[in-house]
Amino acid sequence: MTSSDAPAPLDWTDVDKRAVDTIRALAMDAVEKSGNGHPGTAMSLAPAAYLLFQRLMRYDPADPDWVARDRFVLSAGHTSLTLYIQLFFAGLLDLEDLKHFRKWGSRTPGHPEHGHTAGVETTTGPLGQGLGNAVGMAMAARRERGLLDPDAPAGTSPFDHRIFTIVSDGDIEEGISHEVSSLAGHQKLGNLIALYDENKISIEDDTTIALSENVAERYEAYGWHVQTVEWKRTDEYVEDVQALYGAYEKAIAETDRPSLIVLRTIIAWPAPHAQNTGKAHGAALGGDEVAATKRILGFDPDKTFVVEDEVLDHVRKLRERGGQAHRDWTTTFSAWRTKNPERAQLLDRMRERRLPEGWTDRIPTFEAGKAVATRKASGAVISALAPVLPELWGGSADLAESNNSTPDGEPSFIPPEYATKEFAGDWYGRVLHFGIREHGMGAILNGIALHGGTRPYGATFLVFSDYMRPSVRLAALMQLPVIYVWTHDSIGLGEDGPTHQPIEHLAALRAIPGLDVVRPGDANETAAAWQFALSRPESPKGFALSRQNLPTFDRSEGSGFAPASEVGRGGYVLIDAPGDAVPDVILIATGSEVQMAVAARELLAEEGVAARVVSMPCVEWFDAQDQSYRDTVLPPTVRARVCVEAGIAQPWYRFAGDAGRIVSIEHFGASADYQTLFEEFGFTAGTVAQAARESLAAVRG
């Protein structure tokens, strides 16, 4: 079987129906035992989730990482039981796990957590993110196909597979759903099938209070294939599984557009009182209501967590079917391997996130003395690496030229009919055009990384990291190998003014646990930082890069300047006090302010003050060093210190210490040329030197 075969006609027996009702009973029991959670949607979505896992998806529970599996993304993460119960049916979770729902240390936390529970493809809960991940996965699947098996006719490649997602009213309301759905339609992602569970209930109860758009028409405007399945009818509720299955069949057959199936459900059906209420959305139903519902479903109201043997045997057959599908697939896959030895090597390498031999040879070095913006250095690295790292791809949220994020000569990933005179298009291309959709970009990058194999990056101005912040947080939570190229990283942006000048962003991004924020001090630090970042795929990295030119330090032997390869240490002695004397004062700087520290060192030397300059491109990498290294760079005995960064001081107090001074900006910027701004806002060698004098005075008391 290949993924593109039409599914077999639906054979729906009493055992299937009993299994679906078992889902409802388990969902009620799990929430009741936990005391909190979201039972209602898990009840009403029971048949849909069951259809997906038991009938529609290519899925082998024995290998949840099967490269060719269909992906399932539960964008409506609050109904985590919808997924957990299917994973239990698949044998990936035990009944005990369901009994420990939302408890400390359990495999069934309140929202699905990728990396924590096998079979969970992504962490969801913050609404809209999962839909964005699904769009990213669908794009990654196409890119993967293009890298590994571009010539196989549609539906014949072992890499063909689909992305299924379930979205809720809340996902539909969030702005990110607009960004990623518009882009999915534009990209003609025929491998993406979304089920919209339109139950019209959210926490404030009836969504009529806030939602009256026509969602089906909206998605048609995006170029999606849209179907509606009405289970809730004027005077009755008909859980027409055949109709839903038929809609899925059509969605699967539709390969030129993403598909949306609008499924009109009643939340918590058939609970007699709780159905169709906000309470059923987010709270336990209570013992009486659970009992009443169990009676309706033909379950013993006095028993909990009941899974009849016949049901369990039936649903666990998924393992046989999935195993058989996997074995059948292996034949096709092996034939592909034999025929494509080089591509097979690429696949193996990508799956292990291993970079090719000699890849670092390509990384450019920049001539000392030249003035180069770090964004430009970054662009040069991307272009240099593109030929040897086909897994590296990405693009910008409509700022490609400003972000220097486009590798030279590479085609865009775009249906060819949307190519423009600026950008050549290729269905399997490499350069991503997100449009002015930073948040969608963030969620899509996560989806690409989650899909596996390729390594994505995305670019915008640093100030607009705010627009994508919820997705960046999830990348950090999941520790995904995503790279952000954030340029125009300070008031150095200049004339566009305070709306475009990051002030608080370096602090705010460093605040996110698990995100490495990298602000290189010159072109060669930028190149070395790219190398270090790519070689460590275990977490997301965000580059903060200058718009304006920065001097490229002469790091040759005898120059006194350390090699840029020290960047991986996070912080290092860029140039020590003159004559390698014990420093009187340490000047710590990042990015475009490193040059000011270097110049201040000269000013201070004229006064007989011995100043060491520490470049600190990445606080997180520095923190990862052992104490002895850190004490070598920042000896605790040297208490006179100055930190300088064109952002707020908040992250620097711990390095400055009681006697230190921080040269920072604690207010918004202004519209003017950047030289004026640095001068007016006190970022000069002179202010750094003066701060050093003050710190020295404080130490001397």
Added chain:
Amino acid sequence: MTSSDAPAPLDWTDVDKRAVDTIRALAMDAVEKSGNGHPGTAMSLAPAAYLLFQRLMRYDPADPDWVARDRFVLSAGHTSLTLYIQLFFAGLLDLEDLKHFRKWGSRTPGHPEHGHTAGVETTTGPLGQGLGNAVGMAMAARRERGLLDPDAPAGTSPFDHRIFTIVSDGDIEEGISHEVSSLAGHQKLGNLIALYDENKISIEDDTTIALSENVAERYEAYGWHVQTVEWKRTDEYVEDVQALYGAYEKAIAETDRPSLIVLRTIIAWPAPHAQNTGKAHGAALGGDEVAATKRILGFDPDKTFVVEDEVLDHVRKLRERGGQAHRDWTTTFSAWRTKNPERAQLLDRMRERRLPEGWTDRIPTFEAGKAVATRKASGAVISALAPVLPELWGGSADLAESNNSTPDGEPSFIPPEYATKEFAGDWYGRVLHFGIREHGMGAILNGIALHGGTRPYGATFLVFSDYMRPSVRLAALMQLPVIYVWTHDSIGLGEDGPTHQPIEHLAALRAIPGLDVVRPGDANETAAAWQFALSRPESPKGFALSRQNLPTFDRSEGSGFAPASEVGRGGYVLIDAPGDAVPDVILIATGSEVQMAVAARELLAEEGVAARVVSMPCVEWFDAQDQSYRDTVLPPTVRARVCVEAGIAQPWYRFAGDAGRIVSIEHFGASADYQTLFEEFGFTAGTVAQAARESLAAVRG
């Protein structure tokens, strides 16, 4: 004239045409002189902006704050010249201002800045925000009408006015446009008219590379009234001003739905080479192209900043027309004042942002010893103040019950047909239902505050402040009187797990210049913080409130605890060392961790260690105190310190100092009951006491 009268038929003379071409020449000259900027859209939008300011809007340049003026929001803030040149025509800016475009200290910064340039209704640039502001203004206009003149027939009230906005392709792409447009359709904002400048060019050039949705159909799906005006036709460009004017006439006549006019333009028309290019979007055209364009327009290519007398006389007549309209309006307004003396008092009070006599009498106090979540205390304050502060209104992004953001017994602001069994609806109601649209909520709150008069608040979980962060930043930049009610402010949220538990958010929000972040330590601090926040409308405030119950401290005389009114100091001695001894150590805490500091003080007392507890609900308010007060609370001589907050340590290093310790959480949370989480993650009286011992040891060296 009232705002609802149909505009007079368009009388379009050669002088009008010349004035429009003058706009194009000025736009080119200003960008050329600046060396950078966005000329193209200012050129192609020249007739549209001219129509709005010179013909369609109720606008009196002599009084840019006229309460009944139509508002103009340039959501496409990059084309700031579109606005500046109209303000020049209106006499609010001089030609000199245009010559200093994007220069230090000028009134014409790169993007329009509210509060900096008279006549700029809002700060724009970050895309989508202006559209959200416009929706908020349209809602505020309705609420104002309801408060001041609810019974006047449509179109007869002196408070009837309209909100006009211009949006670009980029606004349309941003997710926030979806949130606010869906809500605007739902709210049937007939007083909102948006012009979508579909020029199909953005920074990556032809938007075809990233945008193919059918925008008109999308907006119809939102319930908007949509018209399309095609100036760009297959083989020619016809700047049909009459057609645009006719569309505006229809949009004005449409009072039941917001209106979108899709205007298909060619950017930078009629520049011979630059038109329809990405370069014309964001860069100076260059001398040759400017000269060529001026020749086409019939201007002397060797002259710059030319405004012929005839043109200037003609456009400055706007002042006479606006003044006459203002005087005519005053008749109606005075009649209203006479007839509505109490409402007139309310209007005066609202315009001055003055609160009524005795309003603080309503603020509840909470009984000592009771366990109360600060979110619940906040809800009690909102309910208590609602009757005396009609200007205070707001709501939640679908978390009303969790956020405790709904005042008792108040109707929802909603077309009555959308009322639900949970929420009574009133066209002029008070409770806002944003749906799951946090970002839209943020921009709408800004729009409400900008409109003037009323005082808005918006609520969601603290973790989802990330979703609205770009709007929060703009509230801080503009110093708007917006209040955020962010509840579930730590791992104390419990079972929903790491996706819902803020860790870095307090630090990240404190990082925003000009935003006051307030995390009260008990119910009475919450009430006092609301009082303080409302009495200071000069900046936005964000409350971080607990989900879980907190003890209410006994602050009675002799209790040793300071009164909650000290909250306004930002940080204060909650309870001093036993016997008012000189403290050995200071324990600084916020929110739900204050109780741990208080308990640790007891533990330490048993060991003979004298500990002072400082509650620090708002770092920004503490920083605003004079040095002597701050030194009283935190004597520099007492170097043993512990800071405790269930978030990252980053903001606390500066208070802890070299010898201090910080009890913090530097990683993401987990799904479990909150008691387990506080215990497992080290937030207990015991860990605070132990940190105090360590700090004391460090001081003793």
